[in-house]
Amino acid sequence: MDFNKPERINDKALEILQKRFDKVEPKFVKQVVDWLNKFRTTSGNLVRSKENIARLSSFKTAVNRFLEKAGYNVMVSGFLENFDEIGANTQLAQQELNGIDITKSFLNPFRRYAVNNVIAAMQGQGLNVNLINPLKNELLIAVNQGSSLTDVVTSIAGQLTTSEARQGVLKRISLQASRDALLQYDGVVNEAVRKSYKLDALLYVGSIVKDSRAQCERWVQETKNGKLGLILFEDLQDEIDWADNNGTGMIPDTTPENFCQNRGGYNCRHIAYPVRSANYIKEEKPKEVPKVELGFDKKYDNFVNNDEISDEAKELINKLPKPNNIFESKKYSYYDTNFNIIGMQKDANKNVFMHEYGHFIDSTGKKLSLKKEFTKAYDDDLLHLKELFKGKNIFDELKKEWKGKSEYYGASDILDAMSGGVFYEKYSMYGHGKKYYKSINLRHSENFANIFQAWSLKDKAAIENIKKYYPNLYKEFLNIVKTL
Amino acid sequence: MDLNDFFVSENKQAQYIIDYILKFNEEPVIIGMFWNKPDILEQNIKNAIKTGKKYNELDLLTDEQRKSFLKGDILF
Numbered sequence: 001m002d003f004n005k006p007e008r009i010n011d012k013a014l015e016i017l018q019k020r021f022d023k024v025e026p027k028f029v030k031q032v033v034d035w036l037n038k039f040r041t042t043s044g045n046l047v048r049s050k051e052n053i054a055r056l057s058s059f060k061t062a063v064n065r066f067l068e069k070a071g072y073n074v075m076v077s078g079f080l081e082n083f084d085e086i087g088a089n090t091q092l093a094q095q096e097l098n099g100i101d102i103t104k105s106f107l108n109p110f111r112r113y114a115v116n117n118v119i120a121a122m123q124g125q126g127l128n129v130n131l132i133n134p135l136k137n138e139l140l141i142a143v144n145q146g147s148s149l150t151d152v153v154t155s156i157a158g159q160l161t162t163s164e165a166r167q168g169v170l171k172r173i174s175l176q177a178s179r180d181a182l183l184q185y186d187g188v189v190n191e192a193v194r195k196s197y198k199l200d201a202l203l204y205v206g207s208i209v210k211d212s213r214a215q216c217e218r219w220v221q222e223t224k225n226g227k228l229g230l231i232l233f234e235d236l237q238d239e240i241d242w243a244d245n246n247g248t249g250m251i252p253d254t255t256p257e258n259f260c261q262n263r264g265g266y267n268c269r270h271i272a273y274p275v276r277s278a279n280y281i282k283e284e285k286p287k288e289v290p291k292v293e294l295g296f297d298k299k300y301d302n303f304v305n306n307d308e309i310s311d312e313a314k315e316l317i318n319k320l321p322k323p324n325n326i327f328e329s330k331k332y333s334y335y336d337t338n339f340n341i342i343g344m345q346k347d348a349n350k351n352v353f354m355h356e357y358g359h360f361i362d363s364t365g366k367k368l369s370l371k372k373e374f375t376k377a378y379d380d381d382l383l384h385l386k387e388l389f390k391g392k393n394i395f396d397e398l399k400k401e402w403k404g405k406s407e408y409y410g411a412s413d414i415l416d417a418m419s420g421g422v423f424y425e426k427y428s429m430y431g432h433g434k435k436y437y438k439s440i441n442l443r444h445s446e447n448f449a450n451i452f453q454a455w456s457l458k459d460k461a462a463i464e465n466i467k468k469y470y471p472n473l474y475k476e477f478l479n480i481v482k483t484l
Numbered sequence: 485m486d487l488n489d490f491f492v493s494e495n496k497q498a499q500y501i502i503d504y505i506l507k508f509n510e511e512p513v514i515i516g517m518f519w520n521k522p523d524i525l526e527q528n529i530k531n532a533i534k535t536g537k538k539y540n541e542l543d544l545l546t547d548e549q550r551k552s553f554l555k556g557d558i559l560f
Contacts, residue, residue: 331544332517338557352520359559379485386490394491409520416519419487425514428498428526432516432560445559446519 001096003205005089006271010182013082017178020075021171022162027070028170029160035062036139036153045146052143059136060128067123072170076122079178083111083185090189097275100197102189110192114185121177130173135159179267186271187261194233194260194274201277202236202259204229206270215239215247216264227280231272290314296326303350304357313354313456316361316484323360335359351406351453358452361484362445368480369448370441377472378444382418385469395419398469399427407462410450414470417443451477500529504539508532512539515553516560 039055040047067073087107094100120126135156142152162168167175193199204219212220219239220229231239236256243250249265260272292304292314303309304317323335329343335356336343340363342356362369369375389397398415402408409430416423416431420438424431437443451474454462467474497505504512512532518525518541532539542550545558552558 332560334517334549335559336549336552336557337559338552338555355520356559363559382485382487382490385487389491394487413519415487419491422488424516424519424522425501426497428522430520430522432519433514435514436516436519436560439556442556442559449559 001093003271004207006086006186007206007269009082009085009089010179010269013079013182014175014179017075017079018175020071020078021174024070024072024075025160025162025168025171028066028072029157029168031066031069032063032160033153033157035066036156037149039143039149041149044150045148046143046152048143048146056136056139056143059139060132063132073123076118080115080118082182083114086182086185087111087189090186093273094193097203097273098197098199098279100193102193106192107189110185110189113188114181117184118177118181121181122174126173126177131169183267183269184261187263190260190272190274191258197274199274199276200234201225201230201232201275201280202272203227203275204231204270204272213247213249213264213268215243215250216268216270218242219264220270225277225281230275230277230280232277287311290318292317294322294326297328300326300344300353303353306350308458309350309354309456310458316481317357320361320484321364335363337363351409351457354456355410355449355453358449358456359445361452362448365484369444371480374448374473374476374480375444377476378418378447380472381470384471385418388469395423395427399429402429407459408465410454410462411465411469413450414447414466414473417446447473448477455481498526500526500533503533504529508538513541515541517541517544519560
């Protein structure tokens with residue numbers, strides 16, 4: 001959506017108005033001057049006569065006639081057509097932003113209101129208050145005082161004529177009134193849309209230029225709600241307070257209720273479109289927890305579907321092929337790569353199950369643990385530990401840290417693998433022992449299964465421990481999981 | 485390369501292993517099946533010392549499993 005379009009419509013409307021006005025003004029001034037020159041004078045000074053007083057009383061009628069003749073009223077009528085374009089843009093904006101179809105009948109009262117404001121300001125009360133009455137008073141004084149007609153004509157023509165130094169009175173009235181009307185029309189419609197459709201946020205849009213106000217910059221660049229320029233209605237009073245305290249040019253008594261009209265202050269060119277915050281702030285639906293069915297005894301499904309198992313692990317298990325069998329084993333738990341079966345010791349818990357399932361995933365992936373990145377990570381972590389425990393006995397140190405803590409079984413077993421079974425047999429820590437770890441391939445297999453176990457169990461302590469002592473293995477494990 | 489290249493194990497063998505070696509003049513055959521239950525391993529070895537029957541975890545496997553294990557197909 002083109003958020004700068006309203007500014008362009010307004011700029012274009014004002015540019016055309018100004019060009020037209022530049023043709024109106026000299027004609028109007030000439031007629032006023034001609035009319036002034038018809039006052040009776042003596043020796044060049046105005047005479048306080050019945051004729052001159054009567055002439056004064058027809059000033060308003062004369063001015064209106066001169067405006068008509070100079071093309072002013074046609075210019076105003078032409079300007080009013082801009083409200084149709086602004087209305088069409090508002091309809092488009094509401095359709096695009098909120099899916100709301102704003103009808104012409106909805107817009108018409110606001111259009112009438114805006115048109116009436118323009119007419120009042122440019123042809124009615126505004127013209128009386130700002131042009132006709134002040135000039136008439138000046139003339140009355142001049143007639144009463146018998147002032148020089150030349151001085152009066154010079155003064156009045158000077159006030160009406162635009163020069164480099166200042167705008168003529170009529171031009172100032174016209175441009176200010178038209179600018180206000182254009183800016184207010186959008187604001188009034190937006191305010192009505194917000195209320196009618198119970199919209200709970202505003203989208204503050206428009207361009208930022210060198211002399212933009214601090215509050216406008218703040219609101220146009222607002223990002224805290226995930227959408228540039230989105231301000232929640234409930235936060236609006238705080239924002240207005242911020243502008244009152246830190247910004248400039250705010251219109252007094254600006255409230256959330258009239259914010260669409262007043263926006264960032266006098267002559268603010270920004271627009272506050274009412275919107276539904278839900279269109280931009282999406283509430284994240286709770287992710288559906290994957291349900292795993294392995295196809296064997298339900299107690300194994302329950303291990304995997306346990307809340308302590310991560311959703312990522314559940315998804316991975318669901319996605320990959322399943323073992324040929326999972327069954328109860330009398331004395332120990334194991335995975336047989338040849339038959340692709342898992343035997344679970346009857347008292348073994350979900351931790352052991354995830355360890356064995358890690359073996360299965362490793363094996364199903366054609367020995368993921370033997371990928372060169374993973375085996376290199378093993379060597380890198382040996383060097384990492386060498387540096388970490390320089391001058392200390394790593395086995396004593398880590399036994400102290402891990403002994404009796406089930407969350408560190410896996411880390412202990414990895415250390416046992418790295419020590420070729422020493423940690424298990426000499427330090428009575430968790431591990432597979434010397435005979436088992438004679439095989440380097442089995443070291444990699446167990447490392448994979450241990451990390452899979454910690455990862456799948458969402459076990460923060462275990463994962464942090466593994467990341468601390470085996471950062472390369474953990475990183476490569478995650479890289480492997482991403483490829484599955 | 486393993487940790488023993490960088491670190492010297494100063495701990496003595498676990499006492500129950502030493503006792504086992506003194507009794508049977510050989511190490512018990514441990515294949516890692518009680519990897520997460522060192523207390524069971526300790527208890528089993530102490531029982532072996534008490535009963536005089538050597539401890540060999542391969543005996544806990546079926547013939548088929550033993551063959552698989554020796555081929556490297558069984559993982560604990």
